Amino acid sequence: MDKLIITGGNQLNGELRISGAKNAALPILAATLLSHAPVSVGNIPHLHDITTTMELLGRMGVQLLVDEKMNIEVDSSTITSYEAPYELVRTMRASILVLGPLLARFGEAHVSLPGGCAIGTRPVDIHINGLIKMGADITVEGGYIHAKAKKLKGCRLVLEQVTVTGTENLMMAASLAEGITTMENAAREPEVTDLAHFLNKMGAKISGIGTDVLVIEGVEKLGLESIHYDILPDRIETGTYLVAAAITGGKVKLKNTRPDILDAVLDKLTEAGADITTGDDWISLDMHGNKTKAVSVRTAPYPAFPTDMQAQFIAMNTISDGVGIITETIFENRFMHVQELQRMGADIKLESNTAICKGVKYLTAAPVMATDLRASASLVIAALAAEGSTKVDRIYHIDRGYDHIEEKLSQLGAVIRRVPN
Numbered sequence: 001m002d003k004l005i006i007t008g009g010n011q012l013n014g015e016l017r018i019s020g021a022k023n024a025a026l027p028i029l030a031a032t033l034l035s036h037a038p039v040s041v042g043n044i045p046h047l048h049d050i051t052t053t054m055e056l057l058g059r060m061g062v063q064l065l066v067d068e069k070m071n072i073e074v075d076s077s078t079i080t081s082y083e084a085p086y087e088l089v090r091t092m093r094a095s096i097l098v099l100g101p102l103l104a105r106f107g108e109a110h111v112s113l114p115g116g117c118a119i120g121t122r123p124v125d126i127h128i129n130g131l132i133k134m135g136a137d138i139t140v141e142g143g144y145i146h147a148k149a150k151k152l153k154g155c156r157l158v159l160e161q162v163t164v165t166g167t168e169n170l171m172m173a174a175s176l177a178e179g180i181t182t183m184e185n186a187a188r189e190p191e192v193t194d195l196a197h198f199l200n201k202m203g204a205k206i207s208g209i210g211t212d213v214l215v216i217e218g219v220e221k222l223g224l225e226s227i228h229y230d231i232l233p234d235r236i237e238t239g240t241y242l243v244a245a246a247i248t249g250g251k252v253k254l255k256n257t258r259p260d261i262l263d264a265v266l267d268k269l270t271e272a273g274a275d276i277t278t279g280d281d282w283i284s285l286d287m288h289g290n291k292t293k294a295v296s297v298r299t300a301p302y303p304a305f306p307t308d309m310q311a312q313f314i315a316m317n318t319i320s321d322g323v324g325i326i327t328e329t330i331f332e333n334r335f336m337h338v339q340e341l342q343r344m345g346a347d348i349k350l351e352s353n354t355a356i357c358k359g360v361k362y363l364t365a366a367p368v369m370a371t372d373l374r375a376s377a378s379l380v381i382a383a384l385a386a387e388g389s390t391k392v393d394r395i396y397h398i399d400r401g402y403d404h405i406e407e408k409l410s411q412l413g414a415v416i417r418r419v420p421n
C-alpha cells in the first residue's frame with residue numbers, strides 16, 4: 001500500500017489546473033449506457049474511481065476507447081451483461097449508478113448492494129422505492145438488487161431525503177420511461193445539473209434543471225447521434241487546494257474551475273481571512289502570509305456548505321486563531337479524521353454531530369491513517385502545515401478522488417513524495 005510523506009512548513013504558491021469532477025464523471029459514464037450511438041466524454045480526471053467505472057462497463061461488454069487527452073469514447077451497443085458485481089461495487093459505491101440506465105434501456109439489472117462504508121450506512125432505499133414506483137419489479141437477494149421492467153412509467157416522485165446519486169439514478173431511468181416524471185425534493189448539486197445537461201444533449205427532455213423539482217418527459221430512445229460532452233470542473237478538488245494554500249498562508253491561482261458553484265466555500269474562506277478574487281473560470285486566494293481565523297460551518301445539500309469539504313475545514317481550523325464549530329448533517333460517521341488530527345496535536349472535541357475545534361499554535365508530524373477520501377485530504381492539509389514529516393498511510397482512498405495529488409501539490413511548492421508499501 002502506497003504512503004505519502006509530507007514535510008510541512010512550506011507556503012503554497014503558484015498556479016494549478018483543476019481536473020474534471022469525479023462526481024459528475026461517474027454518473028455521466030453510467031449514463032452512456034443509455035445511448036444508441038457511441039458517446040465521447042472529455043475532461044475526465046485521472047482517478048481510481050474512473051478506472052473502476054471503466055472496468056465495470058468493460059465487464060458488461062461495453063467498448064471503451066481512451067485517447068491521450070483522457071477523452072473516453074463509450075459504445076454500449078456491444079453490451080452482453082447487466083450485472084455490477086460485488087468486487088467492483090464494494091470499492092466504489094457510485095457503481096449503483098448503473099441501476100437506472102440498465103433497467104430503463106435493457107429492462108434488467110443486477111447490481112450488488114453497496115453496503116455500509118466508512119462515512120455512514122448510506123442506504124439506497126430511495127433509489128429502489130423510486131424505481132418500484134415507476135413500475136419496476138425489484139427483489140433484493142444474496143446481496144444483490146435484481147430489477148426488471150418491460151417499460152418504466154413516468155410518475156410523481158417525492159424524495160424522502162435529498163440524495164445526489166438517488167436523484168441521478170431516477171433521472172436517468174425517467175428519461176426513457178413512458179410519460180412524464182415529476183421529481184420533488186431533488187438534489188440540486190452541480191454534478192446533478194451536469195448529468196441533466198448531458199442527458200438533454202443525448203435527446204432527453206428534462207426541465208427544472210438546477211431546481212429541486214425536475215420534470216422529465218420520457219423519450220423512446222436516447223443518443224441516436226454521437227455527441228461529445230466535457231465534464232464540469234471539480235469543485236471539491238478546487239476547495240481542497242484553496243484550503244491547502246490558506247493553511248500555509250500562501251497565494252494560489254486555480255484555473256479551469258467554476259467559482260459560481262463554490263459560493264458557500266469561498267464565503268467561509270473569506271471569513272477565515274483569505275483574499276479571494278475570481279474570473280469566469282479561475283479563482284485566486286491570497287493569505288498575505290497571515291494565519292487563518294477559525295470558522296464555523298454546517299454541512300447541508302447544495303447550495304449550502306458541502307459535506308465533502310467538511311474534513312478539510314476541520315484541518316484548517318486546527319491551527320487557526322479562535323474556535324470553529326463544525327456540524328455534519330449529511331453523514332452520521334464522517335469525523336474519523338478527527339482522531340488522526342488529534343494525534344498531530346489538534347484540540348478537537350466531538351459532541352454528537354458537532355466538532356468543536358480550538359486552534360493550537362502548531363501541529364506536529366505523526367504517522368496517520370487515511371480512513372476515507374476527504375479524511376485523507378484533511379490529513380494531507382494538516383501535514384502541509386505541521387512541523388516535521390508526516391506519513392499518511394492507506395492513501396488508496398485519496399487516489400479514488402484526487403488527480404495526481406502529489407504532482408499538483410509539488411507544483412505549488414509542497415514537499416511531498418509517494419512511497420510504495
Ligand SMILES: CC(=O)N[C@H]1[C@@H](OP(=O)(O)OP(=O)(O)OC[C@H]2O[C@@H](n3ccc(=O)[nH]c3=O)[C@H](O)[C@@H]2O)O[C@H](CO)[C@@H](O)[C@@H]1O
Pocket residue numbers: 023026093094120121122123124125126127128161162163164165166191307308330331332
Ligand atoms: C458519487 C457521488 O456523487 N458521491 C456524493 C454523493 O453521495 P451519495 O449520492 O451516496 O449521497 P446521498 O446524497 O445519497 O446521501 C445523502 C444522505 O441521504 C441518505 N440516503 C441516501 C439515499 C437513500 O436511498 N437513502 C438514504 O437514506 C444517505 O445515507 C445520506 O445520509 O453525495 C454526497 C452528499 O453530497 C457526497 O458526499 C458524495 O461525494
Ligand SMILES: C=C(OP(=O)(O)O)C(=O)O
Pocket residue numbers: 023093094308373374401
Ligand atoms: C464520499 C465521496 O465519494 P463517494 O460517494 O464516491 O464515496 C466523496 O467524493 O467525498
